[in-house]
Amino acid sequence: MGTVVDSANQGAGSLTINKKVTVVFVLGGPGSGKGTQCANIVENFGYTHLSAGDLLRAEIKSGSENGTMISNMIKEGKIVPSEVTIKLLQRAIQENGNDKFLIDGFPRNEENRAAFELVTGIEPEFVLFFDCPEEEMEKRLLSRNQGREDDNIETIRKRFKVYMESSLPVIEYYNSKGKVRKVLSYLSASLPSSVLERERESLHIKQKLTSFLPQIDAAKPVGEVFEAVKAVFAPADEKPTSCGDGAVGGGSDVAVGANNVPLTEFEANHYEYDYTGYTDFVFSSECSACKCQDCRAKHDVVINAIKALTVSVKELTSKRGFIPSAPLEIKAKRRRRVISRALSSIQKSKIATPLSMCCTEQRTMSKGKQHELKKVNVEEATAEQH
Numbered sequence: 527m528g529t530v531v532d533s534a535n536q537g538a539g540s541l542t543i544n545k546k547v548t549v550v551f552v553l554g555g556p557g558s559g560k561g562t563q564c565a566n567i568v569e570n571f572g573y574t575h576l577s578a579g580d581l582l583r584a585e586i587k588s589g590s591e592n593g594t595m596i597s598n599m600i601k602e603g604k605i606v607p608s609e610v611t612i613k614l615l616q617r618a619i620q621e622n623g624n625d626k627f628l629i630d631g632f633p634r635n636e637e638n639r640a641a642f643e644l645v646t647g648i649e650p651e652f653v654l655f656f657d658c659p660e661e662e663m664e665k666r667l668l669s670r671n672q673g674r675e676d677d678n679i680e681t682i683r684k685r686f687k688v689y690m691e692s693s694l695p696v697i698e699y700y701n702s703k704g705k706v707r708k709v710l711s712y713l714s715a716s717l718p719s720s721v722l723e724r725e726r727e728s729l730h731i732k733q734k735l736t737s738f739l740p741q742i743d744a745a746k747p748v749g750e751v752f753e754a755v756k757a758v759f760a761p762a763d764e765k766p767t768s769c770g771d772g773a774v775g776g777g778s779d780v781a782v783g784a785n786n787v788p789l790t791e792f793e794a795n796h797y798e799y800d801y802t803g804y805t806d807f808v809f810s811s812e813c814s815a816c817k818c819q820d821c822r823a824k825h826d827v828v829i830n831a832i833k834a835l836t837v838s839v840k841e842l843t844s845k846r847g848f849i850p851s852a853p854l855e856i857k858a859k860r861r862r863r864v865i866s867r868a869l870s871s872i873q874k875s876k877i878a879t880p881l882s883m884c885c886t887e888q889r890t891m892s893k894g895k896q897h898e899l900k901k902v903n904v905e906e907a908t909a910e911q912h
């Protein structure tokens with residue numbers, strides 16, 4: 527069998543995708559919730575979901591000549607040769623009338639990635655990455671109950687190993703190109719639902735806040751994870767309605783609702799990113815003059831989040847021996863500067879930690895400890911401030 531790369535080099539037309547498509551790769555460990563969230567994205571954002579694993583399982587069922595080989599690879603938790611998976615994906619894209627695809631569980635290694643890009647000419651729009659502690663993924667896989675031959679403890683362990691060794695480098699690669707979107711459920715987890723409802727209308731505030739909060743929390747319940755996913759997929763032209771021109775933040779040119787802040791920017795350049803815009807809403811004279819309920823609610827959300835951040839920064843900086851140069855009980859404008867300075871310092875120290883190390887560390891940390899630096903309960907934080 528010639529490889530897909532051979533076919534591409536020989537100009538084999540059957541592998542070329544002859545329509546313009548938008549592709550989002552959905553990556554994360556086995557059981558991190560990729561398929562579950564893809565179903566939600568399909569319902570809400572009009573994508574077609576292509577699960578590489580499902581396509582391979584369908585190929586086994588179809589009685590294809592590759593069926594036995596694929597079946598054996600899956601039972602062993604190994605990665606099926608690129609040419610097989612790419613041909614299935616290419617056919618599925620070509621036969622579907624849609625032009626927006628979520629490709630779930632692929633590319634699984636560097637060879638998958640390079641071959642797919644070479645053969646199809648498609649680069650992903652971005653990569654949606656679900657990070658989840660191994661113990662949580664293991665628990666989920668063992669109770670998935672879909673009759674899958676690879677959801678047994680022996681194969682699960684092998685799949686985790688393959689994920690760490692082969693799949694994480696793909697995420698690192700896209701991270702280095704600024705294409706990875708982390709899923710954050712920080713605010714969703716800590717705000718009461720009534721506030722959340724209103725907060726949904728001002729996703730751009732959330733986007734700016736979450737863009738420098740350092741966690742993905744795919745271990746949260748499905749609904750909460752999807753709140754974070756929505757912030758990534760919300761269309762760029764979605765604008766909240768309030769305050770005259772509808773642009774909270776005094777007409778900032780940051781795409782409203784679009785979580786276009788890649789992981790790289792967060793990890794490497796976040797201190798160059800204009801995240802001060804979110805406070806413009808709080809302090810803009812136009813908005814402070816507007817006493818409508820909606821604006822009040824947004825104001826409260828931002829203030830709560832700033833308080834939560836302040837507490838978080840305080841905790842983090844004290845753990846790292848960093849003492850902010852000004853007291854944290856300061857007026858709002860100064861507080862803004864202190865937070866940004868403190869966050870810069872934290873992020874600078876984080877840059878040196880490659881993604882794979884973060885994930886490896888995560889594996890060895892207890893679940894409680896992992897979340898220790900991540901979660902801030904806004905209500906508690908607010909109480910503490912008072």
Ligand SMILES: Nc1ncnc2c1ncn2[C@@H]1O[C@H](COP(=O)(O)OP(=O)(O)O)[C@@H](O)[C@H]1O
Binds near residue numbers: 557558666748
């Ligand atoms: N956030 C979540 N909390 C609890 N269980 C979840 C969550 N997301 C998914 N699950 C469950 O975990 C199992 C694995 O999820 P799935 O979406 O199939 O993962 P993946 O596609 O990444 O392998 C499924 O039984 C699913 O119902």
Ligand SMILES: O=c1ccn([C@@H]2O[C@H](COP(=O)(O)OP(=O)(O)O)[C@@H](O)[C@H]2O)c(=O)[nH]1
Binds near residue numbers: 555557607634676
């Ligand atoms: O691009 C792919 C996707 C999946 N698989 C195989 O299919 C299995 C199941 O993958 P799937 O994405 O369905 O499930 P997950 O492991 O993410 O739960 C993997 O362990 C691999 O053996 C593969 O070889 N290449």
